[in-house]
Amino acid sequence: MSEITKEEGTQKVSRRQIISDLAKATFGLAAGVAVVSATKVQAEPSGAPQEQLPQSLSKQIPQDQMVLRMQRELYTAMQKPVDQRQWAMVIDQRKCVGCSSCTVGCKAENKLPPGVIYRPVIEEEYGTFPNVARRFLPRPCMHCTNSPCTKVCPVGATYKREDGIVSIDYDKCIGCRYCISACPYGARTFDWGDYYTEGTPELQKYELEPAFEYGEKRARTKNESPINNTRKCHFCLHRLNAGMLPMCVTTCIGRATYFGDKSNPESLVSELIGSSRVLRLKEELGTEPNVYYLL
Amino acid sequence: MLKRFYYSLLLLLTGVGFWALGVRFMDGMNVTNLTSYFSWGLWVVFYIFFIGLSAGSFLLSTMIYVFKMHALEKVGRISLLSALISLVAGLMFVLIDLGHPERFWHTLVYRNMSSVLEWEIHFYLLYILLVLGELWLVMRDDLSAMALNQIGIRRILGKVLSLGYRTSTTSEERNQQIHTAERWVRILGMIGVPMALGVHGGTGSIFAVQIAKPFWNNSIVPIIFIVSALVSGSALVTFLYAFFGKKDSDKPNVLASLTNLLILFIGVDLILVLAEFLVGLYSGIPEDMHSLKAVVAGQYGLIFWLGQIGMAAILPILLIRLSRKNGSEVMKGLAGLSTVIGIIAVRINLVLPAYVSPQIPGLENAYVDSRLVYDYFPSSIEILSTLGIIAFVVLLFSIAWELLPIVSNNDPKTSGRRIENYGIDTKGTTHSA
Incomplete structure (x- = not known):
């Protein structure tokens, strides 16, 4: 009995202590990281390209340097003629936390209607309790x-x-859905002409706003393309043309998605594709996907 | 009275069906219950059903005009007409299945040589011309007689459809005409054999080339398509001839030959289906397995056992067997009808079960939406429009049957081109009853 009270007492003290320690530690760590990365940057050869963007964040969060690197490589790739670049995506499954922000970002960027999805996140569960993993x-x-x-x-x-981008000419597509059946990855969906606010007093404005897929300004109106067409992910071609990374790469909170030019051997994606963890889906079908996974 | 009821029923169904089609064209594809993961449904089922029916009927007609199976001479025109009308039905189904049906002409303008579907569309169009040509050649003497001897609508039809052709009165020219017709029918038939095989084998290949669907992706699928086409074609002709064919001394012989062929085709079809299922179930590739299990013992089990095995195999064989004892034409006709309906089950089980399992495990739960499910039952609009199109083509067929010389090809009064001119003995038994 007395032992338990004693223990509670010590616990109270230690908790207070921990909090103050933690505060100190955090401050110290942040300062330390700042110092270390600052010296690191200074230590790097001056030949590194000059960055005009704000530097503080990217110095402190190494993952953000990757974004800047991908951005830089995107510019370089866009300077080349179109047939000399090969877009590829690398997805690090160890970094992916399953937040679905890529799905949401994609939905918003391309103003996708109900039933149309370019980038769902499949959740897999392994093992039996207690040895389980997701x-x-x-x-x-x-x-x-x-x-x-x-x-x-x-x-x-x-x-x-x-x-390398597989795209669709909406005005040519007759909507036969042969390609949907033929895709081994289920990556193609059909625009059935549904709206989220269908059956409510009025369709909300956000559903009628035009999207900019393939650089074409298209609003969804009844029976007009892209309604009754097949739709699919296009690596945000319209964003690439404007020098921006695909939406899913930008919104990925765990920095699990990388994008770049595979034909440039010095690009980040080329480096990652060289990893021994690399894997592609349904490789046995001989489709040679340009999306790589790091297991 | 019965006829009036029959036509009113067909008209009613056609009307309802066309209303449904109107809704479909106004509202687009969201009137269907199809989903992005279950992307082909009832309309595709009936598209391949009718293309099969057409190819089968046509191949049956080539047995007469090319392979000289004289015992079947009487059903030559029936098979050509059903080949034509079925093809029209098939093309209507594929048209309404397009998301943008108004762009159907794109298939003729923008080409993609690696697409089976692209090739098929060309096949269908050439094939429809070929069937039309052949049908005209075998009917032209009767059409000419119609233009000369008949009155009213038949006379007009005869004038229009004979395209100015008149049966010659002098025997020399007459023989020349017969010779020309006979030769061209044979030539068209010879072109038609590979074409009909291409039409339906190719339709099977549309499915068979898809690596994404292991259930389809094997080389037996196009062969099954062809054989089941032969089954459905000969069954349809058997049904039509048994019930509506002219009663004469040849009829039992013709029916015996037809039912012999039908049983042969059913037998071959069963062997192929058995091979497909045994190999598939033994191999146990997961996705293929899901589909096969769905057919044998799952949601499509009833359709498989009752339709495909019961109505398209066991029942017709039993009926034909029994009819041999009492010589019943009705039973033979029913055997044909049962097979034709059973083949619908075959087509359902060829298309739908391929979609029951996700392409990547877990995809079914990755994003929840009613259009992203691996489950499908046709919507009322889909069902009504299907019934409507079927009623419409049956109506077309019935009108053609009534107005055109389809069953009157051995009546010496209307036909200048008699059977004897072929030098064919229709009473001979190429097949024993």
Whole structure:
């Protein structure tokens, strides 16, 4: 009995102590990191490219340097002719926390209606209790080198661009949905013409706003493309053309998604593809996906 | 009276169906219950059903005009007409299944040579011309007679459809005409055999080339398509001829030949289906397994056992077997009808079960939406429009049957081109009853 009270007493003291220690430690750590990274940057050879963007954050959070690097590489890639760049995406499954912010970002960027999804996140659960683990698998379009979907399109409305992006010409597509069946990854969805606010007094404005997919300004109006067309992920082509990274890369809170030019051997994605953890989905089908996973 | 009821029923169904089609064209694809993961449904089922029916009927007609299976001479025109009308139905179904049906012409303008569907559309169009040509050639003498001897609508039809052709009165020219017709029917038939195989084998290939769907992705699928097409085509002709064919001394013989063929085709079809299922179930590739299990013992089990095995195999074989004893034409006709309906089950089980399992495990739960599920039952609009199109083509067929010389090809008064001119003995038994 007395022992328990004694223990409670000591606990109270230690808790107070811990809090103050923690505060000190945090302050110290932040300062330490700042100092270390500052010296690191200074120690680097002056040949490194000059960054015009605010430097403080990227110095402190190494992951953000990756974003800047991808951004830089995107500029370099865009300087090249279109047939000399090969876009690729790398998704680090150890870093993915399954927050679905890529799904949400994509939905918002492309103003996707109900039923149309470019990048869902599949949740996998392994093992039996107590030895269980979860893993997340974001699934954009694989932009396969041997794409089964473009092969079957009867009108050639979906095609492989020279830079590797599998895109769709909405005005050509007849909506036969052959490509949807033919995709081994389920990466194509059909725009059925549904609205979120259907059956309410009026369709909300956000649903009628135009999207900018493929650099075309298109509002969804009844029976007009992209309604009744197949739709899919296009690596945010309209953003790439404006020098921006795809939305899912930008919104990824764990910095698990990387994007870049595979044909540049010095790019971040090229480095990551060289990892021994690298894996592609359904490799046995010979589709040669351009989305790589790090397991 | 019965006829009037029949036509009013067809008209009613057609009307309701066209209303449903109107709704579908106004509202777009969201009137269907299809989803992005279950992207082909009832309309595609009936598209391949009718294309199969067409190819099967046509192949049956080539047995007469190309392979000289004279015992079947009487059903030549029936098979050509059903080939034509079925193809029209098939094309209507594929048209309404398009998200943008108004862009159907894109398939003829923008080409993608690696697409099976693209090739098929060309096949269908050439094939429809070929069937039309052949049908015209075998009917032209009767059409000419219609233009000369009949009155009213039949006379007009005869004038229009004979395209100015008139049966010659002098025997020399007459023989020349017969010779020309016979030769061209044979030539068209010879082109038609690979074409009909291409039409339906190719339709099967639309499915078979998809690596994403292991259930389809095997080379037996196009073969099953062709054989089941032969089953449905000969079954349809058997049904039509048994119930509506002209009663004469040849009829039992013709029916015996038809039912023999039907049983042969059903047998081959069963062997192929057995091979597909045994190999698939033995191999146990997960996605293929899900589909096969869904067919054998899952949500499509009833359709499989009752429709595919019961109505398209066991029942017709039993009926034909029994009819041999009492010589019943009705039973043979029913065997044909049962098979045709059973083939719908075959088509359902060829298309739908491929969609029952997710392409990547877990995808079914990754994003929740009613259009992102691996489950499908046709909507009322889909069902009504399907019934409507079927009623419409049955109506077309019935009108053609009534107005055109489809069953009157051995009536010497209306036909200048008699059977004897072929030098064919229709009474000979190429097949024993």
